[in-house]
Amino acid sequence: MTDKEKSWAIAEDVARMAGVSRSAVSRTFTPGASVSPKTRARVLEAAKTLNYHVDINARNMIQGRSTFVGVVTSALVSPFRAQLLAPIAHHLGARGLLPILMNADDPDQTSYALQRLLSYRIAGVIMTSGAPPLSLAREYIERKVPVAMINRAPELEGADVINSDNHAGGALAARELFNSGATRFAFIGPHTTHFSGRQRCEGYVDALTRLGVRKNRITLCNSTISSYEAGQLAAREVLADAAHAPDGVFCATDMVALGFMDEARRTFGRRFPEDMRLVGFDDIQHAALDSYRLSTIAQNTDTLAHSVVDMLSHRITDFSRAAEVRIAPVTFVRRATTG
Amino acid sequence: MTDKEKSWAIAEDVARMAGVSRSAVSRTFTPGASVSPKTRARVLEAAKTLNYHVDINARNMIQGRSTFVGVVTSALVSPFRAQLLAPIAHHLGARGLLPILMNADDPDQTSYALQRLLSYRIAGVIMTSGAPPLSLAREYIERKVPVAMINRAPELEGADVINSDNHAGGALAARELFNSGATRFAFIGPHTTHFSGRQRCEGYVDALTRLGVRKNRITLCNSTISSYEAGQLAAREVLADAAHAPDGVFCATDMVALGFMDEARRTFGRRFPEDMRLVGFDDIQHAALDSYRLSTIAQNTDTLAHSVVDMLSHRITDFSRAAEVRIAPVTFVRRATTG
DNA sequence: TTGTACGCGTTATCAG
DNA sequence: CTGATAACGCGTACAA
Numbered sequence A, B: 001m002t003d004k005e006k007s008w009a010i011a012e013d014v015a016r017m018a019g020v021s022r023s024a025v026s027r028t029f030t031p032g033a034s035v036s037p038k039t040r041a042r043v044l045e046a047a048k049t050l051n052y053h054v055d056i057n058a059r060n061m062i063q064g065r066s067t068f069v070g071v072v073t074s075a076l077v078s079p080f081r082a083q084l085l086a087p088i089a090h091h092l093g094a095r096g097l098l099p100i101l102m103n104a105d106d107p108d109q110t111s112y113a114l115q116r117l118l119s120y121r122i123a124g125v126i127m128t129s130g131a132p133p134l135s136l137a138r139e140y141i142e143r144k145v146p147v148a149m150i151n152r153a154p155e156l157e158g159a160d161v162i163n164s165d166n167h168a169g170g171a172l173a174a175r176e177l178f179n180s181g182a183t184r185f186a187f188i189g190p191h192t193t194h195f196s197g198r199q200r201c202e203g204y205v206d207a208l209t210r211l212g213v214r215k216n217r218i219t220l221c222n223s224t225i226s227s228y229e230a231g232q233l234a235a236r237e238v239l240a241d242a243a244h245a246p247d248g249v250f251c252a253t254d255m256v257a258l259g260f261m262d263e264a265r266r267t268f269g270r271r272f273p274e275d276m277r278l279v280g281f282d283d284i285q286h287a288a289l290d291s292y293r294l295s296t297i298a299q300n301t302d303t304l305a306h307s308v309v310d311m312l313s314h315r316i317t318d319f320s321r322a323a324e325v326r327i328a329p330v331t332f333v334r335r336a337t338t339g
Numbered sequence C: 001t002t003g004t005a006c007g008c009g010t011t012a013t014c015a016g
Numbered sequence D: 001c002t003g004a005t006a007a008c009g010c011g012t013a014c015a016a
Helices: A011-018 A022-028 A037-050 A056-063 A079-094 A107-118 A134-142 A166-179 A195-210 A228-239 A254-268 A301-317 B011-018 B022-028 B037-050 B056-063 B079-094 B107-118 B134-142 B166-179 B195-210 B228-239 B254-268 B301-317
Strands: A068-073 A098-103 A124-127 A147-150 A160-164 A185-189 A218-222 A248-251 A277-282 A296-298 A325-328 A331-333 B068-073 B098-103 B124-127 B147-150 B160-164 B185-189 B218-222 B248-251 B277-282 B296-298 B325-328 B331-333
Touching: A011 A022, A011 A037, A022 A037, A056 B056, A068 A079, A068 A107, A079 A098, A079 A254, A079 A301, A079 B079, A079 B098, A098 A107, A098 B079, A107 A134, A124 A134, A124 A301, A134 A147, A147 A301, A160 A166, A160 A195, A160 A301, A166 A195, A166 A248, A166 A277, A166 A296, A166 A331, A185 A195, A185 A228, A185 A254, A195 A218, A218 A228, A228 A254, A248 A254, A254 A277, A301 A325, B011 B022, B011 B037, B022 B037, B068 B079, B068 B107, B079 B098, B079 B254, B079 B301, B098 B107, B107 B134, B124 B134, B124 B301, B134 B147, B147 B301, B160 B166, B160 B195, B160 B301, B166 B195, B166 B248, B166 B277, B166 B296, B166 B331, B185 B195, B185 B228, B185 B254, B195 B218, B218 B228, B228 B254, B248 B254, B254 B277, B301 B325
Parallel strands: A068 A098, A068 A124, A124 A147, A147 A160, A160 A325, A185 A218, A185 A248, A248 A277, A277 A296, B068 B098, B068 B124, B124 B147, B147 B160, B160 B325, B185 B218, B185 B248, B248 B277, B277 B296
Antiparallel strands: A098 B098, A296 A331, B296 B331
């Protein structure tokens, strides 16, 4: 520190200027404390001219907790996860909480970083899909740090979860593809390993079955991750045999759908929706672009963010409450790939 | 708080267990303090069994500063800004700093939130392009809070700035378009109001002029913002008169280029690169997708993030140092829209 | 309602 | 190298 003069006013300075005790200043800035309107006014005025702000670090220390919430997410390049960030920050702010960003892309560093986060006496942690392994979340809960998650399997005892209605989304996709005339169906995405992918696939297959579609008319094409490249790869696999190629495809995410669409158009000359119909999941920005106009199942990011913050702040005030699992409704967005 | 029992071990607990003084514990966890290897080992062992973590709030308080850095950014949906977030978090973490996310989309709330941030005794602030007005940044500097910015005009005294080499990028685009046979040129984007847009445009026009292109062969198409829609609009404007339509177009950002490309293809039947050539700026994910394969000027997000963190941490240790303005090199990424 | 006195968990200082 | 003690800025019992 080159500049040693303190650049902030402290409560004592304000007290001296207002001609009151230091406690009076403290009480003025403590919600629900008893101060006479007169002193309160004098304190506020002095605080304003001195540009006084309560030192939240000190307040946090004394109260044994902080107002910081760790937001741990991986693959920020994933458009959907990026879309989630803004509403999370907004709803946290509305409750006086502040988001600390924690990138979980490097698993080794993540464990260390999460450990470090414990030093900050954070009020809670929000984890989004595909982020750190459950074992790390468990460590938090063992230390009584509230954990809330978005789009993850509700496997962790004591953690709240909000999931988009993947099952209903899959069913919606099935119905729309069926109604627009498809007869041979496919699902593309991680339907064995990934939680959301599996639910979406199940909802899809269930609904198709109820619609009377026979099993041999449904192809399940697995992939390890939900990427553009996975979609391209699946297209080459599924469209190679023209005789048995599907004409109604549901992809686990929009990025997969985009990859599928591009490869189907370029390599196999397929047109959407004339030759085949396609539905994605998420409703990311790209889906609306003119070159795609992808019909998709939209997740409501604001609902997801609001719920996760709501549940987390409940658990912050009462750590031992029963874990909650909420389901956020999804909606079908009709664009050009479903006729 | 329902659970009153303290869930964290404190230094005193560790000291008692290790049979040493509190100070010994403190020194063990203070980098550069002198402890004998023997005590150090005993402390570390006790700390491990008790799961002790230094309370950073308390440490911050006594040291009069925190390790939090406000990262204020607007429009997180903007892919480029989202891409910047991960490397910023990474480089901050490498210096023991933690990013506090601050969304600046709502200007009213922003001012309030920035005020609130002052209460946290943050170590510094990073601002990205197009975020809050300069007046807010000025408030921080007045309170001796270091400010570093990415892709902004170096107008603010005492704030460090790192910018991509917009001028060179514009020149690169000019050269590539020229070499791939274009004869009528256009620039599309905010070249009057927006700092980066203006620099990119200047570099473009300068280079074209040096290449011998006459002024009446260069069209400047202004827009208020850099959006997909702005690109579409510009295409309708610039391509309406087929006789004077450009065949070499440089857009201020990739999103603008995508909009231009889609509209040019759909409404005017233009093909890239056969009928016209196109270069964007940023190198966002979308640019690489098969339906676009957009040639573009890539910003080096890792360099930007590294520099901004580097300058910020320098200013954290010496607030009065001379302001620095750095330029980050850009590179041309050849894809399918430049022949 | 107001002021005094103490404690929160840590680091810096200083004597040993 | 070690241990005792004084800060840091604030909230809050307690007594007035």
